[in-house]
Amino acid sequence: MPIIQSVERALRILELFDDREYELSITEISKRMNLHKSTIHSLLKTLQAHCYIKQNKENGKYSLGLKLFERGYYVIENMDLRTNARKFLELLSFQTKNTVHLVLLDGQEGVYIDKVEGHGVTVFYSKIGRRVPLHTSAVGKALVAFKDDSEIENILTNYQFTKRTDKTIMNKEEFLSELQSVRNKGFAVDNEENETGIFCLAVPIMDHTDKVIAAISMSLSSAKVKDEIIDEYKTLLKETGEQISVSLGYGYKRI
Template sequence: MPIIQSVERALKILDLFDERSRELTITVISKRMDLHKSTVHSLLKTLQSNRYIIQNEENGKYMLGLKLFERGNVVVSNLDLRTVARKHLEMLSDTTNLTVHLVILDGQYGVYIDKVEGSGVTVVYSRIGRRVPIHTSAVGKSLVANKSNDEIKKLITGYQFTKLTEKSINSQEQFMAEVEKVRLMGYSLDNEENEPGIVCVAVPVKDYSGKVIAAASMSTPVAKATSEKLEEYVNLLKQCTFNISEELGFNYQKAKLLKK
């Protein structure tokens, strides 16, 4: 596999910073990289424009930017997320006998990071590590509904609205209308859009800052998906995601006060 030299050099610059070298001059970076200052300057400016590097205005030295902290938090939160969520997912599955999923957003797809198989229904399409389209899945809809319309339209640029079943959404217009419904309801629904005979409901999970970092869902046979049952499942799922989000540090009471 070919190595892209400029990318490799940029990553090596980031690796120069540690506990003993919190700030570095361009001269020091050039020497350690064995590169001309002009080359290093271009690399630093690129990293700086993307907030991976910042420059101390007082002494001109460079240091790591907050973007790395943000990226690192994504990794850590995903690891913590599964550990925190697991007991709540198991409890929900035990209560309902349904299959419960935990999914995160990866580009234009949702990715299953955990699954608790229920005794009441076997869900064929889901397995840990599998990607699921955002337009046909309840989890996908919940994962993007918190974003602005402009962010969603940018996300789905070039997206293929493939019909997996007769009930699948097949256009951007339909998808945006569905997202608006999710925002109003506070949950999302997959009505046999991924797998015939299976209905799925999903609710988002939030981190300490209130950002949606995942979605939890439950799947049930369509024959058992009465309006009363779906309402019951949604309420149980909301309580489950409330507990997960709260354990991750999200303060629902504070969030309510800030909205007033």
């Protein structure tokens, strides 16, 4: 299938921006794209004309425009998963005072599509739209663990086990062993593997085809982790996962 170069370049420009690179100059964009400034300028002006890019008049730098938020909002609002799951996430957060997340699998990463902030601990890493590595997160493990071996092997092809904390899993063999543990227990754990001081539990969400389509997680301070608390939260999380799955048409079978 042919690739339209100008469209690809425009999309690559949009993907340069994130929460760490909120604004970029035309020189910075040119260097990162390895393209001449005149080419970048034309692309930016086209994106700006359609409100996908905006320019700061004070420093001349560019950032993402509100049109992206508008389009993203339409996508999220029309996702049955997010709509169905929201009330259950809110209830779980209310019951536990913890932050809960809803995450989808996209390639070799998870993507946060909803978050309900709890009062117990502030989770800095997670933001709606942000990506999270599979090997460092409870949700990532829950998204992958219940797939068949060929799917898992495909997901992990050329996967990069990037270190985020001293507790991060750093190789395929250890990760596969962890996935087996998740399958055996029916839930996943992230014990400060993605963010220091944060402990997470996660379970998969199934749809009407009996396939894992998402995962939900609960985050709390590692300092509050005790066996009796984890047992309580694990039960509530599994019940919430069951309720969301049933709302999506899944004939729930306990894992």
